[in-house]
Amino acid sequence: MKEQTVYFIEGDGIGQEVSTAARIVLDSAVEKAYKGSKKLIWKELLAGEKALKEKGTHLPEETLAALAGAEVALKGPLTTPVGTGIRSLNVTLRQAFDLYACIRPIRYYEGVASPVKAPEKINMVIFRENVEDVYMGIEWASCTPEAKKLITFIKEELGKEISMEAAIGLKPMTPKGSTRLIKSAIEYALRENRRSVTLVHKGNIMKCTEGAFRNLGYELAEKSYASEIMTEKEAQSGMSKKLLLNDRIADAMFQEALIYPEKYDVLATSNLNGDYLSDALAAQVGGLGLAPGVNMGEKLAIFEATHGTAPNMVGKDMANPCSIILSGAMLLKHVDMPDAGELIEKAVEQAITNKTVTHDLASQMKDAKSLSCSDFTKVLQDLL
Ligand code: NAI
Numbered sequence: 001m002k003e004q005t006v007y008f009i010e011g012d013g014i015g016q017e018v019s020t021a022a023r024i025v026l027d028s029a030v031e032k033a034y035k036g037s038k039k040l041i042w043k044e045l046l047a048g049e050k051a052l053k054e055k056g057t058h059l060p061e062e063t064l065a066a067l068a069g070a071e072v073a074l075k076g077p078l079t080t081p082v083g084t085g086i087r088s089l090n091v092t093l094r095q096a097f098d099l100y101a102c103i104r105p106i107r108y109y110e111g112v113a114s115p116v117k118a119p120e121k122i123n124m125v126i127f128r129e130n131v132e133d134v135y136m137g138i139e140w141a142s143c144t145p146e147a148k149k150l151i152t153f154i155k156e157e158l159g160k161e162i163s164m165e166a167a168i169g170l171k172p173m174t175p176k177g178s179t180r181l182i183k184s185a186i187e188y189a190l191r192e193n194r195r196s197v198t199l200v201h202k203g204n205i206m207k208c209t210e211g212a213f214r215n216l217g218y219e220l221a222e223k224s225y226a227s228e229i230m231t232e233k234e235a236q237s238g239m240s241k242k243l244l245l246n247d248r249i250a251d252a253m254f255q256e257a258l259i260y261p262e263k264y265d266v267l268a269t270s271n272l273n274g275d276y277l278s279d280a281l282a283a284q285v286g287g288l289g290l291a292p293g294v295n296m297g298e299k300l301a302i303f304e305a306t307h308g309t310a311p312n313m314v315g316k317d318m319a320n321p322c323s324i325i326l327s328g329a330m331l332l333k334h335v336d337m338p339d340a341g342e343l344i345e346k347a348v349e350q351a352i353t354n355k356t357v358t359h360d361l362a363s364q365m366k367d368a369k370s371l372s373c374s375d376f377t378k379v380l381q382d383l384l
Helices: 015-034 049-055 061-068 089-096 145-158 175-191 207-224 232-236 250-259 271-284 322-334 338-353 373-383
Strands: 002-009 038-044 072-075 101-107 123-129 196-201 229-231 243-249 266-269 292-296 301-305 356-358 369-371
Touching: 002 015, 002 061, 015 038, 015 072, 015 322, 015 338, 015 373, 061 089, 072 322, 089 292, 101 175, 101 271, 123 175, 123 271, 175 196, 175 207, 175 243, 175 266, 196 207, 196 250, 196 271, 207 229, 207 243, 229 232, 232 243, 243 250, 250 271, 266 271, 292 322, 301 322, 322 338, 338 356, 338 373, 356 373, 369 373
Parallel strands: 002 038, 002 072, 072 301, 123 266, 196 243, 196 266, 229 243, 356 369
Antiparallel strands: 101 123, 101 292, 292 301
């Protein structure tokens, strides 16, 4: 029998409810698909408020040590205070384990209420650089000695004027960081027979960071994928190759995603652009409650719920567990249990078609049955 260890972090707020649902559904899917020949071994790791209560710290050493030797983990949402307090645990985990690619598949499930006219045209996978850019959190508040020192240095040594009262944040992006992210998007697109990879950037304004991201993408394609990839110009002049590589400026991409979503497939983008775009696209297909995601590095992949801790519904057994369950389906595919992953995706699709869903979806559907998180979990088990 193949046993696969899966570490899990329950998460704060609704994390406990949705994580429990995910473990139940994943175990059932593996049992159904492999009839006892494969099994998941769940091992809990503490992080967030539960860790603070039990271990006196948000991110205990034991958790970091276990993840250092892990292949996969499934994580619920973790609270991040705005403006003050601890830095985001999510960001800390991404940086600690160099989980450089945040991958978010965005597709529409028939029947889900959407704010756009043709949500079924949306089927994209976003590859977002995950450890560099302004997310490194290198910044100094207005009028601090550090900010003033930096402004003085920039003025005196580099000849650029900045107000002495400015807060300063840095946007470091390395060629290595950009290239490996774009490479993972291209490899994915080739492997999954997708049509195109679009480099999304703000290179018209930030030429040395965002513009370089774009240029590095084209250089990589030319150097390593010449026989498989063509540019937009080449495609327009009649060339035909397996994959199209093009680029869009980020603000234009938001328009394109609304007006012509069918033209786009795999997107590769820097950290902050990817953050905005992931949530905007998830909203176009009916909200974050259904969107799965993973933070992936060379060795470790942390699959996660993409929504937050939903403080307004904690303890009410009404959260939608689909995001973490569908992330779990991605995890199963990643650890060579694709049949179990597909069973879960089909069960979620069927539950939505049957209009047996949690409150957030039911309240926006006609004649739907509104289920608690735990009853919805049972429905999914029955549909596997
Ligand atoms: P949120 O995602 O928790 O909530 C936004 C809205 O969506 C709320 O109305 C909430 O009730 C609803 N919602 C979220 N998840 C739902 C689910 N599974 N089922 C049904 N409805 C759901 O975002 P918010 O309020 O901005 O953040 C709350 C906390 O979560 C913050 O501390 C934030 O930092 C954290 N957060 C953590 C994330 C992570 O760990 N990956 C991601 C986003 C936010």
